[in-house]
Amino acid sequence: MTPTSDPSREDDYLWDRSGAADDEVARLERVLSAHRWRGTRPPAVLPVPARAPVRRTRRRLPWALAATVAALAFGLHAFHEHRLRWPAAQPWQVAQVQGAVRIDGAPADARSRLAAGSVLETGRDASARLRVARIGEMVLGEGARLRLLDTRSGRHRTQLEAGRMWARIWAPPGSFGVATPAGEVFDLGCEFVLEARPDGGGALTVRSGWVQVDNAWREVLVPQGARVDFGEGGKPGIPFDLGASAAFRSALREVDAQAAQVDGEAVARLLAHARPQDAISLLSLLQAHPRLAEGPVFDRLSAWLPAEARVTRAAIRADGARALSPWWNALPYPRIKRWWMQWPDAFAARADADALLRDDAR
Amino acid sequence: MDTTDSIAALVGAARAGEGAALEGLYRRFAPVVHGILLARLQPADADDLAQDVFETALRRLHELREDAAFPGWIVSIARHAAQGAARRRVPLTGVALEEVADGASVEQRVEAQRSLEAIRRLPEAYRETLLLRLVEGLTGPEIAERTGLAPGSVRVNLHRGMALLRAELAVPLQGDAT
Numbered sequence A: 001m002t003p004t005s006d007p008s009r010e011d012d013y014l015w016d017r018s019g020a021a022d023d024e025v026a027r028l029e030r031v032l033s034a035h036r037w038r039g040t041r042p043p044a045v046l047p048v049p050a051r052a053p054v055r056r057t058r059r060r061l062p063w064a065l066a067a068t069v070a071a072l073a074f075g076l077h078a079f080h081e082h083r084l085r086w087p088a089a090q091p092w093q094v095a096q097v098q099g100a101v102r103i104d105g106a107p108a109d110a111r112s113r114l115a116a117g118s119v120l121e122t123g124r125d126a127s128a129r130l131r132v133a134r135i136g137e138m139v140l141g142e143g144a145r146l147r148l149l150d151t152r153s154g155r156h157r158t159q160l161e162a163g164r165m166w167a168r169i170w171a172p173p174g175s176f177g178v179a180t181p182a183g184e185v186f187d188l189g190c191e192f193v194l195e196a197r198p199d200g201g202g203a204l205t206v207r208s209g210w211v212q213v214d215n216a217w218r219e220v221l222v223p224q225g226a227r228v229d230f231g232e233g234g235k236p237g238i239p240f241d242l243g244a245s246a247a248f249r250s251a252l253r254e255v256d257a258q259a260a261q262v263d264g265e266a267v268a269r270l271l272a273h274a275r276p277q278d279a280i281s282l283l284s285l286l287q288a289h290p291r292l293a294e295g296p297v298f299d300r301l302s303a304w305l306p307a308e309a310r311v312t313r314a315a316i317r318a319d320g321a322r323a324l325s326p327w328w329n330a331l332p333y334p335r336i337k338r339w340w341m342q343w344p345d346a347f348a349a350r351a352d353a354d355a356l357l358r359d360d361a362r
Numbered sequence B: 001m002d003t004t005d006s007i008a009a010l011v012g013a014a015r016a017g018e019g020a021a022l023e024g025l026y027r028r029f030a031p032v033v034h035g036i037l038l039a040r041l042q043p044a045d046a047d048d049l050a051q052d053v054f055e056t057a058l059r060r061l062h063e064l065r066e067d068a069a070f071p072g073w074i075v076s077i078a079r080h081a082a083q084g085a086a087r088r089r090v091p092l093t094g095v096a097l098e099e100v101a102d103g104a105s106v107e108q109r110v111e112a113q114r115s116l117e118a119i120r121r122l123p124e125a126y127r128e129t130l131l132l133r134l135v136e137g138l139t140g141p142e143i144a145e146r147t148g149l150a151p152g153s154v155r156v157n158l159h160r161g162m163a164l165l166r167a168e169l170a171v172p173l174q175g176d177a178t
Helices: A009-016 A023-035 A061-084 A246-257 A265-272 A276-288 A290-294 A296-304 A313-330 A336-346 A353-357 B004-015 B019-038 B043-059 B067-088 B106-120 B124-134 B140-147 B151-170
Strands: A092-098 A101-103 A119-122 A127-132 A136-140 A145-152 A155-169 A176-180 A183-187 A191-196 A202-208 A210-214 A219-223 A226-230
Touching (some): A009 A023, A176 A191, A183 A191, A202 A219, A219 A276, A276 A296, B019 B124, B067 B140, B106 B124, B124 B151
Antiparallel strands (some): A119 A145, A145 A155, A183 A210, A202 A226, A210 A219
């Protein structure tokens, strides 16, 4: 169906906003402005090459381009495959040590290697930097004790018994894992700082990508710019954005501890101090305690998250936390399946150990 | 208001690597790219891809033979990128919370989504023009200048597209109870 009428002066407002405002057009402008492009900065662009000569090379250009693209693709693929491949049980290279660092009780230096089953320990004011096979690197701070459990293509597992670790991994999700007294920590394509205490307490701060924590209590997903604390015995709290206020964090702990109260005073305080960036905490709360969906936590998330990410109370009642998937997918963080987009994590960090081990946002 | 000459001048300066010219092109054309992507993709994916398209266009700027042809050229790159992304089907990224109007009620969000979907159901010729006008806030003359279309064509597309959209929106919403 195609309207037959032609534009007339009645359409002046639609054309250039002159003339009397058309109520329907003005309403649509107002409603749809929510989807307007809001980017403010141009992308970082390489210097623009000068205009290419077109006459003689025009016919050859497509072939030359295709050959270049094919060669680049082949090279990148080969490099990628090489990065991910690692012979079973091949030791990891120590890249740098500072202070007293020992492997299986013997002093270690920058030429040492950490074999599967071996334990690396750092003394007071000491630190060690290691290559994680070919998929990334890690730094251990003072008083750390790390055991390399298993290393082979696609599976690299360590155990951090105590101390603080920084790691940056560029590999498919789950390639790198750390067992701690608090539970298992799996890299999902990211950079993070992990602190483990022998009593199970500690914290995990994620700087890029996502990290998953699995233990006897619950599974926790922590995105970049967020942190989760572990209590005694390793019980994980609810992740929170690093910019969250102290009042919000305090209320978050309280609501998590007494989740039976769907609409209590702690929930009111939590929402009073919540910002849109705290959606990760509210959603993690619903994930851990689906009953909270009966109260105002659900309404706040509904208001913050896009309407097309449709989650209903009825669905949560029927399916529990599984019904929350559309909201998880709508959170403003990189998609886990697109781990390769975090390509800056493929490069070695230049900062010193102290800076890398700092427990805050970059 | 921009003129074709000033766009050509900006493109020429951008070729010479002038940062201000690159920024000028971005400011004028990023909404156009976004609107074209929005005609074929979900808002989250359009937001994500707009930056990539612009980056690709600027990197391939040396392939453009006539500076004044930049509007039509970048529009075709955006359409091509949208078709590729739509074929992949899996959403590219999540939605940034800040990019959804703060303070909007659930009803307003649903209304925005419904209007957007109604525009997407229109014939292609009207879809892009209406999105550039109603979502990106460009006027008809600006749309003509930044897409390379004739002003008369834009005006007809706006007029007929709006008539169809009014009819679409007049149909009551079905089965939307939460």
